[in-house]
Amino acid sequence: MSKEPLVSVMMPTYNNAKYIRQAIESVYAQNYKNIELIVVDDGSTDNTQKIVKEYNDIKYFYIEHKGIPFARNTALENSKGEYIAFCDSDDYLLPDKLSTQIQYFKEHSDCQIVFTKYENIIDNDKIKKDAITISEKKREILEKRHLPTAMVNKSLFEKYGNFDEDFQTGEDTELIYRFEKNGENLNHFIDKNFYMRRLHGNNITLLARPKYSKYIMSILRKGISNK
Amino acid sequence: MYKLNESKMFADVTNNIAIIINSETGIYYAMNNCGSVVFQAILNGCSIQSVIDNLKKIEGCPADIDQKLKAFVGDLLQKEIIVEDNQSSATPKFDETVIKQDKFEMKVSEYADAQEMLLADPIHDVDEEEGWQPVFKEEENNDK
Numbered sequence: 001m002s003k004e005p006l007v008s009v010m011m012p013t014y015n016n017a018k019y020i021r022q023a024i025e026s027v028y029a030q031n032y033k034n035i036e037l038i039v040v041d042d043g044s045t046d047n048t049q050k051i052v053k054e055y056n057d058i059k060y061f062y063i064e065h066k067g068i069p070f071a072r073n074t075a076l077e078n079s080k081g082e083y084i085a086f087c088d089s090d091d092y093l094l095p096d097k098l099s100t101q102i103q104y105f106k107e108h109s110d111c112q113i114v115f116t117k118y119e120n121i122i123d124n125d126k127i128k129k130d131a132i133t134i135s136e137k138k139r140e141i142l143e144k145r146h147l148p149t150a151m152v153n154k155s156l157f158e159k160y161g162n163f164d165e166d167f168q169t170g171e172d173t174e175l176i177y178r179f180e181k182n183g184e185n186l187n188h189f190i191d192k193n194f195y196m197r198r199l200h201g202n203n204i205t206l207l208a209r210p211k212y213s214k215y216i217m218s219i220l221r222k223g224i225s226n227k
Numbered sequence: 228m229y230k231l232n233e234s235k236m237f238a239d240v241t242n243n244i245a246i247i248i249n250s251e252t253g254i255y256y257a258m259n260n261c262g263s264v265v266f267q268a269i270l271n272g273c274s275i276q277s278v279i280d281n282l283k284k285i286e287g288c289p290a291d292i293d294q295k296l297k298a299f300v301g302d303l304l305q306k307e308i309i310v311e312d313n314q315s316s317a318t319p320k321f322d323e324t325v326i327k328q329d330k331f332e333m334k335v336s337e338y339a340d341a342q343e344m345l346l347a348d349p350i351h352d353v354d355e356e357e358g359w360q361p362v363f364k365e366e367e368n369n370d371k
Contacts, residue, residue: 177341213248217239220246220341224257 004034007098007151008081011039012071013089017047019198024055026092032099038078039089042071048089069163069171076162079154086148090198091121097194101151104190112156113179114188116149118195145186147172149195156184166215174219181223229269229300230312238308240267243325247308253342256308261329262299268319269309275300281319282331289331299333306335 009027013020020039027037037058041048043065052060061074076084083105087093097116104114160178163171180186231238231247238247245263247256258266268278275296282292289295303309 173346180340213237213239216248216345217241217246220248220255220257221241221244223341224244224246224338 004032004102005082006080007032007035007083007085007102008075008079008154009035009037009085009087009098010072010075010079011037011087011089012042012068012075013039013044013048013052014042014065014068014071015044015046015048016089017044017051019090020048021051022092023087023089024052024058026094027087028055028057029095030093030098031095032102035085035098036079036081038075040071040074040078042066042068067165067168069165069167072171073162073165076157082154084152084154084157086150087195088148088197091148092196094194094196098151100190100192100194104188105151105153108188110185111188112153112184113150113186114190115144115146115186116190116195117193118146118149118197119193121196121198144189145176146195146197147176148197177219228272228274228312228314228316229303229309230272230314231270232307232310236308238266238270240270243322248345249307250345253345254337254339255341255345256306257336257338259329259332259334260325261331262333262335264321264325265296265299265333266303268317268321269300269303271319272312272314272317273319274316277316278319281321282326285321285323285326285331287327287331292331295331295333299335302335306337308335 011020011023011027024037024039027035037055039052039058039060041052041060041062043063049060049062052058059078061078063071063074083102085098085101101114101116105111108114156179160175160182164174164178165171167174176186235249235251236247237250238245240246240263243260243263245256245258245266247258249255265278265282269275279293279296282288282296300309
């Protein structure tokens, strides 16, 4: 019997001591065991480092604060897995997630990336009601392609590159867009929730951010010129 | 007169090509050159009649330019790209070459191939207190 493939679980974090323990525990509670957990701490100043160091098996990297895409790339560059999975430090996985996705890969030889459903956790009373509504509305559109739920064959990153560090947010969706533009099949989807995603914060529209909208527009212009 | 529907639309006109993003649906639109310069004039506060009058001054303007422009504006309204506005009118200034190259045809194309990217959910990514965005915030401040 061949050995099960190694799955690298990427967990970037920044000042998330409040939730990271739950995230880590959820990775170690997976019933799929051939995993490596890579935590990239993007310069946290809270208790994050102390918590992470309680776990001997974690590959932990503390870096200067440069933003989430840089943290994700650091994790990627230090991963050894054949497959890449994600668990943001304020979220958590359900126990069957990795095993189900590995099984899916075995049963679908053409599959390079497979998504699952996710559930939102809303436990912050400061979150604005309209923000939740907006998020749920967008979720109807995005539900089947939410990168944190995905397991990805690492070869896709080798073919199409890592996370774009110009995206200080939305870097995961830009990556999905890039995969699709290059003809990858993004329709592999397991219709069951394996990922718990925490909502918090405000409802800032990304496009209202000058740097982001400028960059988005440049990508769209490039795409339109090729149509 | 009309203005951009700022409640949901983000627009940019560069090199005579307009791109408009619907931030609620992730649908985006691109206009041909002629449509883009006319759209820019509308955004600048030019009345539809003043746009028609100025287009008619350009050699080769088709007789049915009124209908063409009204159809174009109707399309923009139907797509909710623009909304009515009562601001003061400006006088349009057109690059005749651009208008002529497109033979006075104003087109807007619709695309839905970037919804995931355009709808990137900020609620998860940005936190008021613990957020991951100081790098981004500093960049934004530099823009101001």
